[in-house]
Amino acid sequence: MSGAEEVDLENRDPNGLNAHLGTLHFNDVIGEPDGTHSIDCAYKLSHTCFNLWKGILYKLLTFYLGCWIAAEWGCEFAIIAFTHIWFISPCLKICEINCGLCQRMFANCMNCCCVPYWEAVGSVFHHFKRT
Numbered sequence: 001m002s003g004a005e006e007v008d009l010e011n012r013d014p015n016g017l018n019a020h021l022g023t024l025h026f027n028d029v030i031g032e033p034d035g036t037h038s039i040d041c042a043y044k045l046s047h048t049c050f051n052l053w054k055g056i057l058y059k060l061l062t063f064y065l066g067c068w069i070a071a072e073w074g075c076e077f078a079i080i081a082f083t084h085i086w087f088i089s090p091c092l093k094i095c096e097i098n099c100g101l102c103q104r105m106f107a108n109c110m111n112c113c114c115v116p117y118w119e120a121v122g123s124v125f126h127h128f129k130r131t
Contacts, residue, residue, distance in 0.1 A: 026050045
């Protein structure tokens with residue numbers, strides 16, 4: 001991994017992880033059906049308050065908690081990487097080696113004990129012809 005990765009301040013979700021939230025607008029949450037309308041000024045004010053508080057609170061939460069939460073996730077993924085590299089992958093390699101040995105032993109037993117029997121039975125049926 002390179003020491004200094006550039007942060008893209010324009011496209012902050014290049015993989016679309018939270019694309020379902022990126023277009024969260026007032027009309028996606030609040031909708032007044034025909035026949036049930038509030039006073040126009042109340043609806044406009046609600047729209048303004050929604051956008052204002054969504055923006056302010058998100059910015060405040062990310063300012064105060066974002067770095068701490070990012071640090072926690074960084075630690076979490078570092079622990080996962082460490083566990084996989086130093087424990088899980090070596091255990092899988094041991095299992096792969098032992099299973100390979102078991103496979104060879106099983107194949108030898110089958111070749112010694114069962115294959116001669118199956119070949120003998122097969123030679124009996126070999127003489128029958130289909131018509």
